[in-house]
Amino acid sequence: MDKKTVTTISYLSRLKIDNDKEKKIINDLSNIIEFVDQLNEVDTTEITPLTNPLEKTAKTRKDIVTAKNLKKELLEVAPSANEDYFLVPRVVE
Amino acid sequence: VTIKYKSIKEIKNMISHKEISNKEVIQEVFSLINEYKDLNAFITLNEENSIKKAEELDNNPSDLPLAGIPIAQKDLFCTEGLRTTCGSNILNNFIPPYSATVIENLENAGCISVGKTNMDEFAMGSSNETSFFGNVKNPWGKDLVPGGSSGGAASAVAAGLVPAATGTDTGGSIRQPASLCGITGIKPTYGRVSRWGMIAFASSLDQAGPMARTAEDCAFMLNEMCSHDEKDTTSLDNDIPDFEENLNSSLKGKKIGIVKDIDLSSLNNDVVETYQNSLKEFESMGAELVDISLPNLSLSVPTYYVVAPAECSSNLSRFDGVKFGMRSDDVKDLEELYVKTRSKGFGDEVKRRILIGSYVLSAGYYDAYYKKAQQVRRLIKNDFDNAFKSIDVIMTPTTRGPAFKIGSKGDDPIQMYLEDLFTISANLAGLPAMSLPNGNIENKPIGLQIIGNFLDESTILNFAHMFQNQTNWHMYTPEGIKK
Numbered sequence: 001m002d003k004k005t006v007t008t009i010s011y012l013s014r015l016k017i018d019n020d021k022e023k024k025i026i027n028d029l030s031n032i033i034e035f036v037d038q039l040n041e042v043d044t045t046e047i048t049p050l051t052n053p054l055e056k057t058a059k060t061r062k063d064i065v066t067a068k069n070l071k072k073e074l075l076e077v078a079p080s081a082n083e084d085y086f087l088v089p090r091v092v093e
Numbered sequence: 094v095t096i097k098y099k100s101i102k103e104i105k106n107m108i109s110h111k112e113i114s115n116k117e118v119i120q121e122v123f124s125l126i127n128e129y130k131d132l133n134a135f136i137t138l139n140e141e142n143s144i145k146k147a148e149e150l151d152n153n154p155s156d157l158p159l160a161g162i163p164i165a166q167k168d169l170f171c172t173e174g175l176r177t178t179c180g181s182n183i184l185n186n187f188i189p190p191y192s193a194t195v196i197e198n199l200e201n202a203g204c205i206s207v208g209k210t211n212m213d214e215f216a217m218g219s220s221n222e223t224s225f226f227g228n229v230k231n232p233w234g235k236d237l238v239p240g241g242s243s244g245g246a247a248s249a250v251a252a253g254l255v256p257a258a259t260g261t262d263t264g265g266s267i268r269q270p271a272s273l274c275g276i277t278g279i280k281p282t283y284g285r286v287s288r289w290g291m292i293a294f295a296s297s298l299d300q301a302g303p304m305a306r307t308a309e310d311c312a313f314m315l316n317e318m319c320s321h322d323e324k325d326t327t328s329l330d331n332d333i334p335d336f337e338e339n340l341n342s343s344l345k346g347k348k349i350g351i352v353k354d355i356d357l358s359s360l361n362n363d364v365v366e367t368y369q370n371s372l373k374e375f376e377s378m379g380a381e382l383v384d385i386s387l388p389n390l391s392l393s394v395p396t397y398y399v400v401a402p403a404e405c406s407s408n409l410s411r412f413d414g415v416k417f418g419m420r421s422d423d424v425k426d427l428e429e430l431y432v433k434t435r436s437k438g439f440g441d442e443v444k445r446r447i448l449i450g451s452y453v454l455s456a457g458y459y460d461a462y463y464k465k466a467q468q469v470r471r472l473i474k475n476d477f478d479n480a481f482k483s484i485d486v487i488m489t490p491t492t493r494g495p496a497f498k499i500g501s502k503g504d505d506p507i508q509m510y511l512e513d514l515f516t517i518s519a520n521l522a523g524l525p526a527m528s529l530p531n532g533n534i535e536n537k538p539i540g541l542q543i544i545g546n547f548l549d550e551s552t553i554l555n556f557a558h559m560f561q562n563q564t565n566w567h568m569y570t571p572e573g574i575k576k
C-alpha cells in the first residue's frame with residue numbers, strides 16, 4: 001500500500017483524501033491489509049467461494065406491478081429537482 | 094405508577110387493567126428521554142405522532158400484540174416521514190418516503206415508534222464513537238462506551254427509557270452493545286427478517302433483531318419482526334415458529350458446544366470465571382457440555398474485514414448527492430459533485446472501509462482478497478455445520494471484556510475490529526446468535542453469547558430464558574439511573 005495505490009483507490013471510491021490525513025490513511029490501510037493477509041496461510045484449493053449464507057438462487061416473483069408511483073415523493077427529497085427530473089451540473093456543453 | 098424497567102408484558106397488563114393510559118405511557122417515555130438526554134441515545138424523536146397514536150389507542154383500545162408499547166427504532170431503518178440518518182452527515186436531512194418492512198411489521202402489531210436511536214455511522218463501529226451525532230454514553234458509566242453499532246438502542250434500554258428497541262447486526266452490532274450495556278439481544282438467522290428499507294452495509298451479513306431486557310421480550314418482538322417479504326429476495330419463506338412457545342422447555346440432555354479452539358487464557362480472568370459459572374448454571378439444569386472444534390474460527394475477523402468492506406464499498410456508492418441526502422455546494426461539474434459530497438458526507442471509518450473495499454475488489458486483487466475471503470468463509474461455515482451435527486447450541490463470552498472508556502481504543506482500527514472477535518463468525522455463517530447478561534465485572538455488565546443452528550432461534554431463546562429464570566443478572570440496573 002503506497003501513495004499511488006491510495007490515489008487510485010480513492011479515485012475509484014470517488015473520495016478525496018485530505019493532505020494532512022493521507023499519511024495516516026496509508027498507514028491504517030497497510031495495517032488492515034497486513035492483518036487480512038493471514039488468510040493466505042489457509043489452503044483453499046478447490047473450495048467454492050461462499051457469497052451468501054443461504055446459497056439459494058434469488059427468488060423471482062410474479063410479474064405484477066405492486067410498487068406505487070412515488071415520483072413526486074422521491075423528487076421532493078432530492079437535493080435539487082424540477083417537477084420531472086433530478087438536477088445536476090451541466091454534463092454536455 | 095411507572096413503566097421504567099417494566100417488561101413488554103407488564104406494560105401491556107398495566108394498560109389493559111387501566112393502571113396507566115396509553116398517553117401516560119408515552120408521556121413518561123419522553124420525560125425519561127429528556128431526563129437522560131446526556132446519554133445521547135436518540136438522534137430524532139417522534140413525540141407529536143407518538144402522543145397522537147397513544148390518544149387514538151386510549152379512545153379505541155386495541156388487542157394487537159404490541160399495542161401501545163413504546164419502541165426505539167435504530168436510525169438505520171427507513172421510517173416514512175421521520176428523519177433517517179444512519180448516523181451520517183450524508184443523510185443528515187433525509188426523510189424517507191416509505192418505511193422498512195421491519196418498521197411496518199412492528200407498527201402493524203401496534204407498537205409506537207418513539208424515536209430513532211444513535212448508532213455508529215452506517216453501522217461501522219463497535220463503540221458508537223463514529224456517529225456524526227456524537228458518541229452515546231453507557232448508563233453504567235458516563236465515561237464508558239455503550240458498544241456499537243446499535244449503541245443508542247442498548248443505552249436506551251439499559252437506562253429504562255424504553256422496554257425494547259430494534260437493532261441490526263452485521264458483525265456483532267446487536268450482541269456486543271447488549272453485552273456492554275447489560276441487556277439481551279438476538280441476531281436472527283440470515284433471511285429471517287426482511288432487509289427491505291434497512292440502509293445496507295454488507296448485504297450478505299446484515300440482519301435486524303430485537304434488543305430488550307429479557308429473552309422473553311426478545312421473543313415477543315421477534316414474533317412480530319419476522320416475515321417472508323417478497324421485496325427482499327434473500328428473505329426466507331420457511332415457517333416462522335411462535336418464539337414464545339419453546340421458552341420454558343427443559344434443558345435436560347441438551348448439548349452445549351464449548352469451542353476448544355478459543356484460548357481462554359488470553360482473556361481477562363473475570364471474563365473466564367463469569368463464563369464458566371454460567372456453564373455450571375446450565376449443567377445444573379441438566380444440559381451437557383461437549384467439546385467442539387471450530388478450527389478456522391480465528392480467521393473470522395480477517396475474513397470479515399475483506400467481505401464487509403467489499404460489500405460496503407459497493408452499497409455506499411449510491412450516496413452521490415444526486416437523488417437524496419446531502420449535496421455539496423460549489424461544484425463545477427458532476428464528477429466534483431460526487432467527490433465533494435462523499436468526502437464531506439462520510440466520516441473517517443466509513444471512508445476507510447470504502448477504500449479497503451475498493452482495494453480488495455479492484456483488478457489484480459480480487460482473487461487474492463475477495464475470492465480468498467469467500468473461500469475461507471465457506472470453511473468457517475463448514476466448521477459450524479459439522480459441529481451442529483452433535484450439539485444444540487454453542488456458548489462463548491460475547492466480548493473480551495466489559496465496556497471500555499470512550500477514546501481508549503485510540504485510533505488503531507484493528508484494536509476496535511477485534512472487539513467483535515467472538516460475534517463475527519455467526520454473521521459469516523448466517524446463524525442465529527444472542528447475548529444475555531451473565532455477570533458483572535467491577536460494576537460493569539458482561540454478556541454470554543449463545544449461537545444456534547440455522548433457523549433455530551427457538552432453542553437459543555429457550556436456553557436464555559431458562560438462564561434468566563434462575564439468575565438475576567438481567568435485572569441489574571446501573572447505579573446512576575433512578576429506579
